[in-house]
Amino acid sequence: MGRAPCCDKNGLKKGPWTPEEDQKLINYIQKNGHGSWRTLPKNAGLSRCGKSCRLRWTNYLRPDIKRGRFSFEEEETIIQLHSILGNKWSAIAAQLPGRTDNEIKNYWNTHIRKRLLRMGIDPVTHFPRLDLLDLSSLLNPMLCNPGQLDLSRLLTSIDPLVNSELLRLASNLLQSQSQNTNLVPAQEQQAPNLSTSQQDLASSYIQNLVQSNSQNVDFDSSAQFKWQSTNRANNVCNLGDNFIPVDNNGSYNVDNMGQYMVPNFVRDQNDQTAFNFQIPYDVNHDSVLSTPSSSQTLNNSNCSTYLNSSTDHDQESYSSANLFNFEIPDLLDVSDFM
DNA sequence: AACGCAGGCAACCGCGTCGAA
């Protein structure tokens, strides 16, 4: 069918707004509210389409818009939120009073993104940017001959600061390539528990996820994490409004493509400064091993991958309908690198 | 001074979603 662009109608002006047009729009909205954007231009005496009026108002003329440079706190908040939400600019803007989604999007693309790249951080995944192909070429010979795998020697040849991240990537790679890798949605309804090592791994993951060392991550026996902010609580705690709630049974939503709508946070009912974080269980577990199609999915994948169990005991204790149960190859001893 | 280039940002475009008919 196709819809004609709203601005294609004859006589409707496009391009930069003049001060006179701005004033007409401001005067009308201050007097009448915007009401229907469709009818506003005619009523306000503007030769613009409603969409153009809405954009001009929400991105520029709104009285509560904050102008000027982004503060360090705002910038840090954007990075944190982006690591969780991805390119959900409107959701990010909702946490930054006075800032518009367009402004944040532009600021991200022109400043933050470039800075992250300079720092060697992938602005999409928020993980250090290592060339996976090169890493693959380094690891492939070892994978072909696991007995020769000396990951610690490999890692110490690279900047120690990225060791934990390299481990994550290496772990992903090993998992996706190793025949020994299992990704089994556990059917047993055994009460789940996280081992200490699993908690440490999960905690590290979440610390990385929020790009901060100032979060406390507590665990309960059902593998839901209580994520409590101790720093800039106003920024972090408000996140709950934008997340898909997980009910008391740990149920979460799956979109019509069969993918998880992640991350799943839910505000702690007893502690409004905290969130419970649920490791999602992917019914379509093949998708976890495949190339993720979005940063959200990638984060999910990494989360799952990061919570590997290194012992049989851990694998059993990790069984839950809501959790993954998969093993890390024996040749990779995670604990040595954490 | 003139030119080219890159960065920044406002505005546009097209698609998805939602609600009403």
Place this chain on the structure above:
DNA sequence: TTTCGACGCGGTTGCCTGCGT
């Protein structure tokens, strides 16, 4: 249940400005 209009969102474009040569 289907259709369609309105709105909102994210990606992209193109203009303006500042800087370097």
